[in-house]
Amino acid sequence: MHRIKLGTRPKMVxxxxxxxxxxxxxxxxxxxxxxxxxxxYGIVQDASVGEGxxxxxxxxxxxxxxxxxxxxxxxxxxGLKSGEQILVYKFLGFVTTEISVTIEEGGLTExxxxxxxxxxxxxxxxxxxxxxxxxxAINQQINANTIVNVVxxxxxxxxxxxxxxxxVGRLPGISVQRDAGEGQKIxxxxxxxxxxxxxxxxxxxxxxDQEDRSVDLSMMSPDVLAGIxxxxxxxxxxxxxxxxxxxxxxxxxxSSTPEIQGSFQYGYNGLTEEWGQIRxxxxxxxxxxxxxxxxxxxxxxxxxxxxxxxxxxVYDRPxxxxxxxxxxxxxxxxxxxxxxxxxxGGNLVMDYEFSPKHKITFNPIIQFxxxxxxxxxxxxxxxxxxxxxxxxxxxxVTRLFSAGLTGDHTIGSKLSVEWSASFSDTYRFRPENFxxxxxxxxxxxxxxxxxxxxxxxxxxLLTHSLDRTVLRRFATNDDDVRTSNTSAQIDLSYPVRxxxxxxxxIRGGAKVRIDDRSRDxxxxxxxxxxxxxxxxxxxxxxVRNGDDRVLMSNFxxxxxxxxxxxxxxxxxxxxxxxxxxxxxxxAEILDFQRKYGATAPRNPFADIRDYSATDRxxxxxxxxxxxxxxxxxxxxxxxxxNTFLDYTGQTGSAFAPDEGQEIEDLNNDTxxxxxxxxxxxxxxxxxxxxxxxxxxxxxxxxxxRPNFQSLVPWVRQxxxxxxxxxxxxxxxxxxxxxxxxxxxxxxxxxLFTIGGFxxxxxNIDFNAEKRTQINENETFRLLEPENAVGLATxxxxxxxxxxxxxxxxxxxxxxxxxxxxxxxxxxxxYPFLEILRSPPRAVLVxxxxxxxxxxxxxxxVSLGYEKGGFTGRVSAVYQGTARGNRLGLxxxxxxxxxxxxxxxxxxxxxxxxxxxxxxxxxxxxNQKERSNEDVRLRRVQNFGGTADFGFQLSF
Numbered sequence: 001m002h003r004i005k006l007g008t009r010p011k012m013v014x015x016x017x018x019x020x021x022x023x024x025x026x027x028x029x030x031x032x033x034x035x036x037x038x039x040x041y042g043i044v045q046d047a048s049v050g051e052g053x054x055x056x057x058x059x060x061x062x063x064x065x066x067x068x069x070x071x072x073x074x075x076x077x078x079g080l081k082s083g084e085q086i087l088v089y090k091f092l093g094f095v096t097t098e099i100s101v102t103i104e105e106g107g108l109t110e111x112x113x114x115x116x117x118x119x120x121x122x123x124x125x126x127x128x129x130x131x132x133x134x135x136x137a138i139n140q141q142i143n144a145n146t147i148v149n150v151v152x153x154x155x156x157x158x159x160x161x162x163x164x165x166x167x168v169g170r171l172p173g174i175s176v177q178r179d180a181g182e183g184q185k186i187x188x189x190x191x192x193x194x195x196x197x198x199x200x201x202x203x204x205x206x207x208x209d210q211e212d213r214s215v216d217l218s219m220m221s222p223d224v225l226a227g228i229x230x231x232x233x234x235x236x237x238x239x240x241x242x243x244x245x246x247x248x249x250x251x252x253x254x255s256s257t258p259e260i261q262g263s264f265q266y267g268y269n270g271l272t273e274e275w276g277q278i279r280x281x282x283x284x285x286x287x288x289x290x291x292x293x294x295x296x297x298x299x300x301x302x303x304x305x306x307x308x309x310x311x312x313x314v315y316d317r318p319x320x321x322x323x324x325x326x327x328x329x330x331x332x333x334x335x336x337x338x339x340x341x342x343x344x345g346g347n348l349v350m351d352y353e354f355s356p357k358h359k360i361t362f363n364p365i366i367q368f369x370x371x372x373x374x375x376x377x378x379x380x381x382x383x384x385x386x387x388x389x390x391x392x393x394x395x396x397v398t399r400l401f402s403a404g405l406t407g408d409h410t411i412g413s414k415l416s417v418e419w420s421a422s423f424s425d426t427y428r429f430r431p432e433n434f435x436x437x438x439x440x441x442x443x444x445x446x447x448x449x450x451x452x453x454x455x456x457x458x459x460x461l462l463t464h465s466l467d468r469t470v471l472r473r474f475a476t477n478d479d480d481v482r483t484s485n486t487s488a489q490i491d492l493s494y495p496v497r498x499x500x501x502x503x504x505x506i507r508g509g510a511k512v513r514i515d516d517r518s519r520d521x522x523x524x525x526x527x528x529x530x531x532x533x534x535x536x537x538x539x540x541x542x543v544r545n546g547d548d549r550v551l552m553s554n555f556x557x558x559x560x561x562x563x564x565x566x567x568x569x570x571x572x573x574x575x576x577x578x579x580x581x582x583x584x585x586x587a588e589i590l591d592f593q594r595k596y597g598a599t600a601p602r603n604p605f606a607d608i609r610d611y612s613a614t615d616r617x618x619x620x621x622x623x624x625x626x627x628x629x630x631x632x633x634x635x636x637x638x639x640x641x642n643t644f645l646d647y648t649g650q651t652g653s654a655f656a657p658d659e660g661q662e663i664e665d666l667n668n669d670t671x672x673x674x675x676x677x678x679x680x681x682x683x684x685x686x687x688x689x690x691x692x693x694x695x696x697x698x699x700x701x702x703x704x705r706p707n708f709q710s711l712v713p714w715v716r717q718x719x720x721x722x723x724x725x726x727x728x729x730x731x732x733x734x735x736x737x738x739x740x741x742x743x744x745x746x747x748x749x750x751l752f753t754i755g756g757f758x759x760x761x762x763n764i765d766f767n768a769e770k771r772t773q774i775n776e777n778e779t780f781r782l783l784e785p786e787n788a789v790g791l792a793t794x795x796x797x798x799x800x801x802x803x804x805x806x807x808x809x810x811x812x813x814x815x816x817x818x819x820x821x822x823x824x825x826x827x828x829x830y831p832f833l834e835i836l837r838s839p840p841r842a843v844l845v846x847x848x849x850x851x852x853x854x855x856x857x858x859x860x861v862s863l864g865y866e867k868g869g870f871t872g873r874v875s876a877v878y879q880g881t882a883r884g885n886r887l888g889l890x891x892x893x894x895x896x897x898x899x900x901x902x903x904x905x906x907x908x909x910x911x912x913x914x915x916x917x918x919x920x921x922x923x924x925x926n927q928k929e930r931s932n933e934d935v936r937l938r939r940v941q942n943f944g945g946t947a948d949f950g951f952q953l954s955f
Contacts, residue, residue, distance in 0.1 A: 037413040038103040039078040040111050041356040043256075044069050044089055047114035051132065052255065053091045054152065054227065055140030056115070061086040061098065064627035065495070065503045068143050071153070071227050071250050076356060078413040079495050089113050092142065093135045093748045093804070106413065108356050118748050130158050130816045130864045130871060134802050138751045140227075145625060145635050146235060146684050147696055147740055147755070149173075149800075151228040153252070158864075158871065160906040160920035160948070162279075162304060163343070164225065165217035168247060171230055172753075172800045172820035175858045175879045178929065180306040180339060181943030184218045187882075188244030189232070189757060190794050190824040190854035195704050197242035200249045201363055203404045203422040204239065206483035210428070210519060211709035219369040219398050221300045223263070223281035224347050226252035232757070233684055233698035233740050236621035236637040237491060237507060240680040243702045243736040243761070251363060252285070253351055254294030259285040265918075265950025269305040270926065271943060272338075278303045279948065292353050299346035306371075309942040310335040329456045331381040339373040345400075357410040364403035371396040376584060380460045385442065387464045388472075389552065391584045392435040399427045418491040418509075429480040434593040438552040440469040466556070470549040475525030476597045477606070487513040501629045507637075508622040515615040517708050523606035524597070537596065555592070557585035608652045611712040615705065616644040623682070633686040643705065644675040649714030649727060670713040672729040678703055696742045696755075704734040706765050710785035717780075724772065725783045732763040732787050742798075750803035750817075761792040764828055766852060789846060792828030794854065814867035821859040826851040849894070855880035857899075869910030877902045898930035908952075919949040 044056040052073020059066030060080065066088075069075045077087075082105040089097045094115040101111050133155030140150040149171040161167045165183035169176035177185040177193065185193035193214035198205045208216040227250040231238065238246055260283075267277030283298035312333040345367035353359045377390040404422035411417060442463070489511035496504045542550045623637025648671045680701045688694040715726040742755030765785050772782040798820065805815040829846045850856075857880040864873040878901045883894055903925045908918035923945040931939045 037079050038082050038105055038107050038109065039076065039356070039410065039413050040080060040085075040087065040101055040103065040109045041076040042074070042110050042112040044073045044075065044091065044113045044115060046094070046132065047116045049132070050257070051154070053094070053115065053139070054136050055143050055150075056089060056091040057143050059088045059090075061088050063497075063500055063503070064630060065497060072253055072255060076410070078410055078416075079497070080413070087111065089115060091115050091135070092139050092746060094118050110356070130155070130866055130873065131804050131806070133158060134750075134804060134816060134818065138746065138802055140229075142694065142744060142746055142751065145633050145686055146231060147233040147698060147742055149230045149232070153226040156222050156225055156228070157952075158873065158906075158908070159222070160873075160875075160904055160922060161222055162302070162922070163218040164220035164222055164228070164249065167222050168217065168228055168230065169877065170818075170860050170862070170875070172798045172860075173232065173796065173822045173858070174230070175855050175882070176877075177853070179218070180308050180337065181923065181929070181941070182218055182304070182306055182341075184216055185214050186217060186247065187853050187855075188230070188247070189759075189796055189822075190826055190851060191244035191759075192851075192853035194707060195242075196244035197239055197246040198249075199246060200365060200402050200424075201251060201404060201406075202248060203402060203420065203424060204485050204487065204513070205400065205402065206424050206426045206485045206515065207517070207708070208398055208400070208426045208428050208481075208483070210479060210481050212707035213705070215426075216369075216398060216428075219343065219367050219400055220249065221281070221302065221343060221345065221367065223283075223300045224251060224298055224345075224365065224367075226250050233696075233738070234682055234700050234702060235635055235684065236623040236639040236680070236682045237509060239511075239513070239617075239619075240639055240641055240678070240701070241703050241705060243704045243734065243738070243759070251347055251349055251365065252283075252296055253349055253361070254285045254287050254296050256287055256291055258287075259283070259954065261285075261952075261954040263950055263952040265920075265948045267304075267946055267948035269307065270945040270947070271309065272305055272307050274305065276303070277305055277946065277948060279950065294349070294351045294353075296349040297346070300344060302341075302343040304341050304343070305946075306337075306339045306341050306943070308337045308339070310337070310939065312937060312939045314937050330383050331379060332457050333377065333379040335375060335377040337373055337375050339371060342368070342370040342372075344368050358408075360405070360407045362403070362405050365401070367400045369398045374586060380457050382456050382460065387440045387460060387469070389438040389469065389584065390435065391555075391586065391589050393432065393586070393590065394430060395432040396430050397428070399425075401425045414495055416493045418493075419489065421488045422486070424485040425482070426484075427480075427482045430478045433477045433479075434590070434597060435473075435475045435477075436471065436555070436589050436592070437473040438469050438555075439472040440464055440466075442468060467551070467553060468545070469552040470545060470547075471552065473526050474593070474597070474600060475523065476593065476600060477523045477525070478521070479609075480520045481517070482519075483515065483517045485513065485515050487511060503627045505625040506622075507624070508620075510620040511618070513617045513619075515613075515617070517611075517613040519609060519611050519709075521606045521609040523603040524600040525603050526600050552584075555585050555588045556583050557588070558583070605652055605716065605718075608650045608714055608716045611647065611649045611708070611714060613648075613708050613712060614644075614646040616646075618642050631688055633688070635682075635684040635686075637682060639680045639682065640677065641680065641703070642675060642677045643733075644673070645711065645729075646673045647671070647708075647712050647729060649712035651713075651715040652717070672713050674729075676733070678733075678735070692745060692747050694744050696740065696744070698738070698740040700738045702736045702738060704736065704761075704764075706731045706733060706785065710765060710767075722778065723781045723783065724774075728785050731765055731785055734761050734764045736761045749805070749807055750801070752802075753798070753800040756797045757795070759794040761794070761828075763787045764792045764851070766830060768830070788828045788830055790829045792826065792851060794824070794826040794851060796822055796824045798822045811867060814865045816864040816866065818862040818864075819860065822857070824854055824856055824858070826854050850883050852883050855882040855899070871906075871908040873906045875904045875906075877904075896932045898932065900927050900929055901925070902927050914954055916952040917949070918952065920947065922946045922948075 044053045046053055054069055054071045054073055056069040057066055058075050058077055067075050067077045080103045082103050084100055085103050086098055086100050095118045097113060097115055101109055103109055133152045136152035136154060137150040141148055151167055159167055163183060165176055165186055168174055168186050169183055173189045175187045176183040187193060188196045194212045198215040205215050207213045229248040231246040234242060262282035265279045268275050279302040281300040285296045287294045313329055314331040315329055347365035349363050351361040373394045375392040379388045402424040404420055406420040409417045489509060491509035493505055493507040542554045544550055619639060619641040621637060621639035626634040648669055651668050651670055682700045685697045686694055710727055710731055711729050712727040713729045717724045737760045739758045742753060744753045765787050768784060768786045770782045771779050774780050800820040803817045806813045827848055828851055829848055859878045862873055862875040880899045882897045902923050905921040905924055908916055910916050926945050929941045
């Protein structure tokens with residue numbers, strides 16, 4: 001594979017440059033008009049605990065002019081008339097405070113504020129943990145000008161979540177896709193993970209998946225975060241490729257008070273019945289040089305047991321007995337994965353404040369996830385009369401590195417200039433992957449209609465012999481995917497006071513983003529027929545049968561099922577739990593791999609998955625935020641994005657070289673390029689007729705670019721299996737119009753939100769499976785991505801309630817409730833090419849179905865209690881059935897993930913002012929995960945529950 005050289009500047013860059021220059025000149029003129037004015041800055045803190053309050057409002061009394069504090073409670077407000085000004089500080093659940101401030105002409109005035117909790121009805125004036133986390137999230141949400149959900153840093157500290165995906169999944173409208181029982185990717189508003197944008201401090205995280213644009217959030221530890229923001233309606237200053245929404249992870253910056261924090265926990269896995277799960281983190285924070293230079297250094301480590309037991313049943317087509325459908329089992333597969341995951345990394349945050357008007361921040365972060373997995377599998381194939389065994393070892397590593405340099409400057413007292421340059425890189429690679437397959441070809445059963453899988457297995461065990469089972473295949477594979485994101489942007493904003501009751505902020509900017517992706521797949525594997533003689537093996541080293549095949553008996557160890565548990569599965573399998581494959585000797589198999597793995601022939605057809613891809617996106621925007629009286633806030637503008645694509649893939653034909661053609665010569669590079677321009681208008685309206693109620697409306701246009709692998713111009717024709725797979729570089733990008741209407745009710749005891757959204761998507765793409773006639777006598781399965789026809793729609797209703805019951809009498813005043821529910825519905829038209837035989841012809845048919853990955857119902861409920869240093873919480877999460885990636889001509893040929901409910905429990909006790917102890921219980925009901933691959937295949941996965949206890953220390 002060769003790397004692609006970038007071409008000339010896209011037209012969009014040439015268009016943006018002169019417009020950006022004119023915009024800069026205009027903003028500079030505005031800046032020069034700010035004489036006779038001054039600025040005020042400071043921090044708003046909770047008087048009871050000294051924590052900064054994010055999302056607090058700071059307004060000039062009697063006007064609409066003001067600002068909101070950042071994640072650390074800091075604020076800056078320029079363009080104030082010199083002289084006495086009265087500032088009003090508000091934070092829901094705290095006493096509103098007014099302070100008279102003297103503004104110096106052209107100067108900076110520092111004003112720090114301590115707000116008192118508004119809990120006069122209580123004996124104790126203490127707001128900590130869950131209550132403070134809930135209050136911070138509510139304030140950030142209601143004071144935002146768009147539709148946003150927030151997880152505050154205090155709430156992150158209180159949740160028992162193993163990774164960031166689990167934490168985000170507790171917000172309304174979000175469901176979680178799991179891997180080995182652990183949250184991995186998120187589905188926002190029923191749209192697959194690739195439809196959402198993931199950022200750290202506003203800088204995009206590149207995709208980690210081998211084929212699509214989704215991000216594996218399990219590699220992100222919550223321990224390094226100060227907050228999580230989920231923007232569900234966009235503004236023009238954000239990238240437009242976020243149809244579902246934008247999830248932004250915010251890292252901390254150093255506070256004025258030196259801090260040392262750390263935690264350690266030790267855990268137990270209920271499936272493997274073993275201790276040894278570890279999680280630890282530490283952080284140091286301090287400011288130097290008269291508080292001008294801030295430094296945070298943090299590190300995290302986690303070892304978690306993600307072992308699982310699995311059962312899969314393949315059925316023949318359903319038959320009927322006495323009018324009832326009774327499927328017959330065709331094969332049964334039993335698997336056990338013994339897997340340890342290691343998650344570790346750290347981040348460094350350095351910021352330097354030259355003055356309150358000028359600040360730069362450098363924020364590198366690196367995170368690793370390593371997975372060491374041993375898979376033992378036994379399958380009983382009645383149709384083929386065979387019992388098969390497999391051992392596979394995989395080491396999978398995912399690395400995230402992200403570094404951003406940002407600057408915030410105020411020129412004069414009004415013009416704000418923000419700039420950033422960032423580089424992010426994700427690298428997913430498999431340094432080790434080895435597999436050995438064994439088979440007894442002479443086992444047989446006699447399945448009949450209505451016969452359960454357990455009977456099938458028991459009958460095959462009667463004729464099966466381990467002494468007759470031989471080595472069938474071995475393979476070594478690796479798959480390396482690297483994605484980088486390089487970007488540079490500048491944003492300018494200028495406040496304008498039209499009158500005492502009408503103010504506006506004009507904002508504009510430009511950005512260049514380059515996404516590079518490369519994939520390199522290598523495979524060394526024997527075909528089943530190649531291992532007959534194994535002439536390269538010393539004859540005395542391994543026992544063979546009469547056909548000179550190596551027997552499985554060479555690789556057997558004393559039997560240990562390692563706690564394999566099939567109880568509670570839908571399929572009782574009799575004696576099969578003793579044959580799950582744990583008696584395969586891992587040491588002997590890996591010794592074979594070290595000696596002879598390299599002797600397997602290289603599979604050139606794996607190279608067809610190799611590709612390189614470049615997306616270069618240049619953009620510019622202009623928007624305004626208009627405050628009209630105390631009731632209306634309008635955010636409106638547009639963004640232009642030009643996309644340039646440069647992709648290289650390979651084509652090849654398996655098992656069918658032309659005469660005289662070497663097998664290595666079958667793969668050929670194909671390169672394609674194209675570009676397109678889209679304009680994205682965005683409008684958000686906030687109506688706040690009272691201090692306890694607001695209405696939010698939004699109409700936005702967004703984009704979703706197809707998956708990398710879908711666009712790559714690659715083709716693989718497998719004549720042996722009669723399958724053609726290929727990419728589609730002409731695949732069109734998806735355009736979405738998004739409409740939102742939300743009502744929010746709030747006071748000092750909490751927040752209730754009800755809202756609905758509706759999305760119209762054109763050119764949504766999916767993986768289609770069809771039939772194609774390649775000649776008069778042969779029909780192949782054709783697998784390729786396609787755009788759906790017509791309009792796809794997604795509609796939903798979100799309910800969210802967050803209540804602090806501190807108004808009740810003791811002991812009920814310690815209760816805290818957080819609950820949300822989302823109802824989802826979608827429709828789209830999927831096209832399929834069906835081959836009819838009489839007369840032979842191809843017919844294009846369409847079927848209507850839900851969008852891939854969309855559950856019909858999602859809800860989260862969390863009930864907490866805080867009192868006297870004690871904190872407890874019970875949480876439940878439900879996700880409805882969702883359609884998977886594989887679609888067929890009918891519903892019963894589709895893939896589905898069955899609905900699940902998970903229950904978690906956590907307790908925490910304050911021991912001293914600086915020390916807390918806690919215990920977490922996850923998946924305490926031992927929820928299993930079930931999926932239906934199509935009408936024939938059913939899978940059940942069992943992960944068990946976990947328990948962890950630990951300590952938190954802070955100074």
